[in-house]
Amino acid sequence: MFAGQSVPAYEVNQQTLDLLTQLKQANERQDKYNELIVQDMQLKADEYKVEGILMCIKYSYKCFHHLCFFLLMHHI
DSSP states (O other): OOTTOOOOOOOOSHHHHHHHHHHHHHHHHHHHHHHHHHHHHHHHHHHHHHHHHHHHHHHOGGGHHHHHHHHHHTTO
16 A cells, blocks of 8 residues: 555455455565575675685785675675
């Protein structure tokens, strides 16, 4: 619903309860899927950071402090 709007009237019966149950279950499935997507993106972001740090170290020892900072931030 939108802010300031009331919930429309509806009859409470088995059909409306079944519909609300289906909507709830669909939302829960979507929430779980979205959480997996977020976790995957966070993992990929961490992998890209590590890859960047390793390339930086490979080509320049000036970036050593970036590696230390990353390891400290991620408790590795």
